[in-house]
Every structure is written in C-alpha cells, then in structure tokens.
Amino acid sequence: MSTIFTYAKNEGAFDGVNPVDGVLIPRHAKEPGETHAYDLYQVLEILDRLPLLEKSLVATAALAGLRQGELRGLEWNDYTGTELVIKRSIWMSVVNLPKTRASRDSVPVIPALAEILDEYRRSMGSPETGTVFHSGDGLPICVDKLGRQVIRRALEAICLRWYGWHAFRRGLASNLYEIGAQDKVVQRILRHSKPHVTRERYIKVFDRTVLDAVEKVQARIEELRQAKEDRRQLELKFGDNANVQSPADGGFPPFAPIKPPFSHQSIAGSVVSC
Numbered sequence: 001m002s003t004i005f006t007y008a009k010n011e012g013a014f015d016g017v018n019p020v021d022g023v024l025i026p027r028h029a030k031e032p033g034e035t036h037a038y039d040l041y042q043v044l045e046i047l048d049r050l051p052l053l054e055k056s057l058v059a060t061a062a063l064a065g066l067r068q069g070e071l072r073g074l075e076w077n078d079y080t081g082t083e084l085v086i087k088r089s090i091w092m093s094v095v096n097l098p099k100t101r102a103s104r105d106s107v108p109v110i111p112a113l114a115e116i117l118d119e120y121r122r123s124m125g126s127p128e129t130g131t132v133f134h135s136g137d138g139l140p141i142c143v144d145k146l147g148r149q150v151i152r153r154a155l156e157a158i159c160l161r162w163y164g165w166h167a168f169r170r171g172l173a174s175n176l177y178e179i180g181a182q183d184k185v186v187q188r189i190l191r192h193s194k195p196h197v198t199r200e201r202y203i204k205v206f207d208r209t210v211l212d213a214v215e216k217v218q219a220r221i222e223e224l225r226q227a228k229e230d231r232r233q234l235e236l237k238f239g240d241n242a243n244v245q246s247p248a249d250g251g252f253p254p255f256a257p258i259k260p261p262f263s264h265q266s267i268a269g270s271v272v273s274c
Contacts, residue, residue: 036163037170056120061168063113072140
C-alpha cells in the first residue's frame with residue numbers, strides 16, 4: 001500500500017498523509033503469477049504469420065515497447081518515421097495521459113518497424129492525421145479482442161502460448177538486455193520512472209542465455225584444468241635437481257625451480273569470478 005501511496009505522491013496525484021499506513025499484506029496471500037516475454041526469434045515468427053494490421057500492432061508493441069492503451073492512443077502525427085511520440089493512452093473510451101511523466105516521451109523507431117508501419121500506412125490511404133490502429137471506422141481498435149481472436153491463433157500455429165500484449169513489452173526489455181544494453185538504456189526505451197522496475201519486473205533471462213552462460217563456465221573450467229596440468233608437467237620435468245651436475249663437477253648449474261604462471265590461489269579466484 002505504501003508503494004501505491006508513494007507513486008501517487010510522486011506523480012502529483014496525492015499530497016497528504018498516507019491514509020493506509022500500517023496496512024500489511026496477509027501472510028498467506030496468493031503469490032503473483034509468473035510473467036513471460038517473447039524473444040526476438042519468436043517475435044519474427046509471429047510477425048510472419050499475421051495480416052498487416054495485426055502485424056503492425058505487434059511490431060509496434062514488440063519493437064517500440066508501447067503499452068496496450070498507448071497502442072490505441074497512437075495517432076499518425078505522433079509518428080515521424082524515426083520515432084514515436086507517446087502523448088496519450090486510451091482505456092475503453094477514456095483518453096488519458098500516459099501512465100507516468102516518464103512515459104510521456106518519444107521512443108526510437110528502428111528501420112524494421114518503420115518498414116512495417118509505412119506499408120500499413122500506405123494500405124490505409126497514407127493518412128497524415130487520425131488514429132493509427134482502427135478497423136475502418138476511425139475509432140481505436142480493441143487490441144485485447146484482436147489479441148484473443150487473431151494473434152492467439154497465429155501463435156498456436158507455431159506452438160506458442162498467448163501471454164498478452166505486455167509479453168511483447170517485456171520481450172523488448174529482455175532482448176535489449178541480451179544484446180548488452182545497459183539498464184539505464186532499457187529503462188529509457190521503456191520509459192520507466194525507476195530503473196529497478198525495469199530490472200525486477202521486465203527483464204527476463206531467456207533459456208538460451210542461461211545455457212550460453214553455463215557453457216562459458218564449463219569452457220573456463222577446461223582452460224584452468226589444462227593450465228594446471230601444464231604446470232604439473234613443468235614441475236615434473238624441472239623440479240628434481242638431485243642428479244644435475246654442479247659447476248665444480250664441470251657440468252651446468254642446476255635449474256632453478258620454475259615458477260608457475262599463477263598460483264593455486266589465483267586459480268581459485270578465477271573459478272569464483274566465473
């Protein structure tokens with residue numbers, strides 16, 4: 001409850017004493033359900049199977065990260081060809097400002113998304129103004145209904161479940177993170193007020209990313225094992241100087257023990273760092 005109060009106060013919606021101070025969540029309250037994100041490969045598979053209107057909606061959600069209400073509130077004069085300026089959100093028939101102050105910003109449009117939006121725009125008669133996503137009557141389309149009736153069927157054809165529109169937004173955060181984008185950059189593109197929201201609620205680590213990580217650990221272990229074996233062979237070869245002639249006997253001076261390139265301690269440290 002205090003989180004909701006803090007959010008409302010930060011947004012200027014409430015200024016006063018917290019009216020629900022001391023309220024606690026019950027110990028046996030139901031835990032939040034697991035959330036999902038579509039990875040980039042899945043997004044491309046989905047786009048290939050959708051009609052142009054639905055394809056444009058999904059591409060905008062997955063490649064620009066717009067929320068459901070922001071998709072409905074998008075107008076053609078908000079689109080410049082290289083960015084989308086998020087000015088409004090529509091829930092049912094109610095037009096609101098976007099969710100937070102940070103949400104009222106622009107997002108970049110990559111060429112892959114611009115190509116889809118431009119094709120869709122031409123199919124609609126190249127309008128300069130008006131609602132972007134509508135079914136011919138000029139009114140914002142019901143994206144929730146479209147998701148259930150059209151997009152879900154396309155996903156079933158490729159054995160994917162429909163997790164809702166927000167799975168595309170989480171997917172964008174996760175895909176950006178996977179290619180190395182910094183948290184602050186992901187936060188800016190998703191237009192979150194706080195970076196911890198992006199990190200804790202939106203970024204998902206895909207299964208293949210986990211697999212790549214553990215494979216790198218295995219490769220590092222093999223490197224360390226080989227280095228240890230090489231050092232052992234050197235010690236066996238040069239460590240025993242008992243039978244080496246001294247200079248007084250006309251021979252060569254004994255070899256000094258060869259110092260290994262790193263110690264046991266450094267090996268352990270490397271393993272931990274992996």
